[in-house]
Amino acid sequence: MRILSPEQIHAADRFTIENEPITSEKLMFRAAKTFSKWFRNHAPNRPKSLILCGVGNNGGDGIVIAKLLAQKGYPVEVAVVRFSPKSSRDFNHYFHQYSSLFPVHEVETVEDLPPLDQYKILIDGIFGVGLNRPIEGFSAEIIHKINHSGKEIIAIDIASGLYAERASSKEQAIIRPSHTISFQVGKLAFYLPENHDFVGDLHILDIGLDQEFIQSLHAPFAESNLEDIRQMLMPRDKYDHKGSYGHALIIAGSYGMAGACALSAKAALRSGAGLVSVQCPTRCVEVLQVAIPEAMVIPDEVGHKHFAKPTLTGQFDAVAVGPGIGTHEMTQEALANLFATHEGPLVLDADALNIISQSPALLKNIPRGSVLTPHPKEFERLVGKTSNQFERLENLQALAVEHQIICLIKGANTAIGLPDGRVYFNPTGNPGMATGGSGDVLTGIITALMAQGYHAEEAAIVGVYVHGLAGDYAAEALGMTSLIASDIIAHLPKAFQKIDHNLW
Ligand SMILES: NC(=O)C1=CN([C@@H]2O[C@H](COP(=O)(O)OP(=O)(O)OC[C@H]3O[C@@H](n4cnc5c(N)ncnc54)[C@H](O)[C@@H]3O)[C@@H](O)[C@H]2O)[C@@H](O)CC1
Ligand SMILES: [K+]
Structure with missing residues (x-):
């Protein structure tokens, strides 16, 4: 399996959008659906869960996951971690469409976070592969709180705070999930033993990005799979x-x-x-x-x-x-x-x-x-x-x-x-x-x-x-x-x- 850089992943995303063709919202929906399917299989007893969403596309995935799980009778709530006044287009698209379907907590300080002991599972959709600097301020405090909650944590695509392809320092605020559900391709950070605590069990799921395009990319890293x-x-x-x-x-x-x-x-x-x-x-x-x-x-x-x-x-x-x-x-x-x-x-x-x-x-x-x-x-x-x-x-x-x-x-x-x-x-x-x-x-x-x-x-x-x-x-x-x-x-x-x- 190929291991791609965030830039290459975005390029594969764009290529698929233009050539399949599919809209970027629908592609996000497909990723969320793949995650939800895995999650329902993993937690069939419908545990109460909190989905922590950032305001980029990783957060957008989280919103659609919340809608899909709510639709299946899962008691889910969403906490929107507003780390920036700007939010991504696809996040906005789905937030406006679905935010009435489940309780939403707007989080602008750590005090806004609902008490975590009421949930069984925390789903991390704060930052994805778009992370480009260490997480600071109240978002960092939230990550520490999540890590110390003692709850099961499942990361969407990549643990928030973990750089996909450069060294992360242990002092940084990084989610420590028990599972990472990642999309389509490997990210280099997953394969380095020093990151073990920031990955947990890794599952890479196919979201239908263009295979030929992915194979055509020059990428030095790969995971050898059974095939x-x-x-x-x-x-x-x-x-x-x-x-x-x-x-x-x-x-x-x-x-x-x-x-x-x-x-x-x-x-x-x-x-x-x-x-x-x-x-x-x-x-x-x-x-x-x-x-x-x-x-x-x-x-x-x-x-x-x-x-x-x-x-x-x-x-x-x-x-x-x-x-x-x-x-x-x-x-x-x-x-x-x-x-x-x-x-x-x-x-x-x-x-x-x-x-x-x-x-x-x-x-x-x-x-x-x-x-x-x-x-x-x-x-x-x-x-x-x-x-x-x-x-x-x-x-x-x-x-x-x-x-x-x-x-x-x-x-x-x-x-x-x-x-x-x-x-x-x-x-x-x-x-x-x-x-x-x-x-x-x-x-x-x-x-x-x-x-x-x-x-x-x-x-x-x-x-x-x-x-x-x-x-x-x-x-x-x-x-x-x-x-x-x-x-x-x-x-x-x-x-x-x-x-x-x-x-x-
Ligand atoms: N193939 C793909 O590219 C797909 C991506 N999807 C999701 O989109 C994610 C990537 O989304 P985005 O590129 O919007 O990025 P993120 O959602 O990871 O981050 C959001 C934004 O935060 C800003 N930022 C980065 N580091 C920050 C920091 N430390 N403090 C404050 N702000 C910071 C960046 O400007 C970035 O655009 C993926 O991880 C995945 O979950 C999926 O929706 C499906 C397809
Ligand atoms: K994440």
Whole structure:
């Protein structure tokens, strides 16, 4: 799904109005109807609700929502927050038409607000994507009151006070909703973990803006949804054999960290690689042969406890390095050696990234098209500290473009930076996956996909999605608290079945 800027959203709005054609009031009505339908489904018992409306188009949506809910027998009231003496044309249009259908509170100071304890749900239609400066004065006080009311809050389009595509400071007055019901496209702010409290559960509903126009816009950000992933999935043919699905090599582990190898290799096997080999220090060989009989184990020619000499990589279709390798001097040299001898992209994770962070020369020599999978701390070590996540996103884009690599930042809504500057956000996954070894599993999945012939970009996007989905199934079965990395592997089959629509 596309993520657009407020200007692009307005342009899509205008294009739809001119070309569908539809009047702007009718388009507002359509958005409100979509919201109301969701709301009636969400709150079928007709709870008493207050709709807080600003005087722009977000407030206009609120007025039409009030009319639609009142019509269905919902006890709704409206509070018009008059933050400006000017109100938008469409707001005026509907306010004059419908304001006699429900009680209206005119709010020009915080005292004008009706007592909030009489309502079960507060619907926030004060500001939408038109916000262009921090909310001040009595409107800010109202937002604090709403946030402290203890009531369920549902935001129309975007929480009032949250900037759609620049950093919002926590000191600003911003609504903290439990749900955001947004229209048509994603807004960048929704996907940044620091904004979590200002988004709640996100639902993006289709209001029929022109799809072709939306697709034609140049927008660097997108959310990878199930449909995108299905389109990227490569079909399997009846006459394929194990050679058709590639041979993956995973260079991982050190003495005491053999588990990292096992997790990556098992995940690679469960992600469809035809063959999986593991290079590990000699002291880890036996335990790995027992732990994963399906994998071949290549002992390090030199290192007993550490990765010290890369095996010849020419025969492999995809190569990953990093999980559990440590940062021993021998390992640093071995990594440099691998960069110098290996042809083609690599998957680089964990300690491989920590080693690269210490060496500008290595950073410069990362093979083009490689996939880097840092968590936020590792990413910070690679590019330096940033003061907010918008800046971090800019750094991600700059890194991917400069080195022509794919780099992701793991976490809620993992961001995947591509060499052309685009960034995909991943919607799957849950906090239960913040557990040791979960990253090793992701490395195995991405490597397996590359071994099967997926382009590195698609391997990263599909891999992150499947990893999150398997984690979601694992959490569903076992709860988030008890979830461990092996459970993610155990649920990979279900995740692949879900996205492979030929099986459903
Ligand atoms: N695709 C679209 O563009 C659609 C938009 N709709 C709604 O329209 C909203 C956008 O409406 P608007 O552009 O009218 O903007 P808003 O309703 O978000 O804001 C109203 C006005 O307040 C002013 N303002 C901004 N920040 C302020 C501040 N801190 N203090 C005081 N005044 C401030 C701005 O001049 C802005 O025009 C969307 O979020 C959505 O809810 C829907 O009606 C349907 C279609
Ligand atoms: K809002």
